[in-house]
Amino acid sequence: MGIEGKVTAVVGGGSGIGAGICEHFAAKGAKVAVCDVNAQKAQDVADRIVKAGGTAIAMCFDVRHRQEIEKSFLSIENELGELDVLVNSAGISIIVPCLECTEEIWDLTLDINLKGTFQCCQAALRHMAPRKRGSIINISSQSGKVGHTEYQAYCASKFGIIGVTQSLAAEFAPLGIRVNAICPGIVMTQMWKEQLPSYCKKHHFSAEEAVPYMEGNIPMHRLGTVEDVANVAEFLAWSESSYITGQSINVVGGYIMH
Ligand SMILES: NC(=O)c1ccc[n+]([C@@H]2O[C@H](COP(=O)([O-])OP(=O)(O)OC[C@H]3O[C@@H](n4cnc5c(N)ncnc54)[C@H](O)[C@@H]3O)[C@@H](O)[C@H]2O)c1
Numbered sequence: 001m002g003i004e005g006k007v008t009a010v011v012g013g014g015s016g017i018g019a020g021i022c023e024h025f026a027a028k029g030a031k032v033a034v035c036d037v038n039a040q041k042a043q044d045v046a047d048r049i050v051k052a053g054g055t056a057i058a059m060c061f062d063v064r065h066r067q068e069i070e071k072s073f074l075s076i077e078n079e080l081g082e083l084d085v086l087v088n089s090a091g092i093s094i095i096v097p098c099l100e101c102t103e104e105i106w107d108l109t110l111d112i113n114l115k116g117t118f119q120c121c122q123a124a125l126r127h128m129a130p131r132k133r134g135s136i137i138n139i140s141s142q143s144g145k146v147g148h149t150e151y152q153a154y155c156a157s158k159f160g161i162i163g164v165t166q167s168l169a170a171e172f173a174p175l176g177i178r179v180n181a182i183c184p185g186i187v188m189t190q191m192w193k194e195q196l197p198s199y200c201k202k203h204h205f206s207a208e209e210a211v212p213y214m215e216g217n218i219p220m221h222r223l224g225t226v227e228d229v230a231n232v233a234e235f236l237a238w239s240e241s242s243y244i245t246g247q248s249i250n251v252v253g254g255y256i257m258h
Pocket residue numbers: 011012013014015016017018035036037038041061062063064088089090091092093112116139140141142183184185186187188189190191192
């Protein structure tokens with residue numbers, strides 16, 4: 001039942017939402033490959049899981065490098081068994097006014113967030129397709145549904161993830177492989193802490209004013225947590241959601257409703 005024993009690769013598992021999903025899945029008995037470009041962060045998460053009695057390995061690769069991904073997925077299958085679930089959570093986020101957004105920022109954001117997600121899906125599907133089994137969960141964003149100011153590259157990458165998700169879902173549905181996306185609202189991870197100064201600059205307020213302002217815009221009056229996202233990822237990973245594919249599920253406390 002559930003995700004017990006399921007081999008799950010979480011890309012971007014070294015921090016924030018990805019790390020939360022790794023720990024949540026491992027606590028429910030999944031065998032987790034914590035994948036990240038930051039080897040130390042991936043190892044720390046895997047060590048925490050093993051110390052708590054779970055099964056995890058750390059895997060280091062950059063989602064921009066196709067060969068590294070494919071080699072790592074082979075290692076995951078050799079060490080943990082056949083891949084059942086892929087979660088794509090690797091990403092970067094840069095708030096920058098449109099007229100200051102360089103080609104470098106645009107390319108980096110699209111390469112990691114969008115091309116990286118596609119490349120990991122493709123590598124996983126090479127293993128899943130012949131077995132006609134698997135569930136892929138891509139982490140998009142509320143910014144994949146609504147455009148926010150000073151956020152063109154990020155929004156493009158997250159809207160793009162929803163397109164990739166729908167296209168893959170349609171292509172692989174006949175094989176019984178499901179592909180869905182989760183669109184979280186604001187979760188105060190390392191990513192958000194790092195971009196908070198740019199966010200405050202954009203809104204002309206101080207760091208102390210930022211979180212109350214964010215909470216005030218959310219009907220449920222609180223920010224999201226990694227557990228909020230991990231619970232939905234768990235549901236999408238297992239057979240109880242077997243008729244759900246190609247969906248992009250908002251986990252935003254009511255901030256957006258489409
Ligand atoms: N935190 C939020 O509010 C929020 C909201 C909506 C969507 N998201 C999305 O959720 C995902 C996780 O965000 P987070 O807040 O946990 O961020 P985070 O910075 O805490 O974690 C992101 C992880 O991705 C890894 N990563 C970055 N570039 C990589 C690369 N090239 N190859 C492999 N790994 C790489 C980082 O090392 C890091 O461990 C991102 O895709 C983000 O866009 C976050």
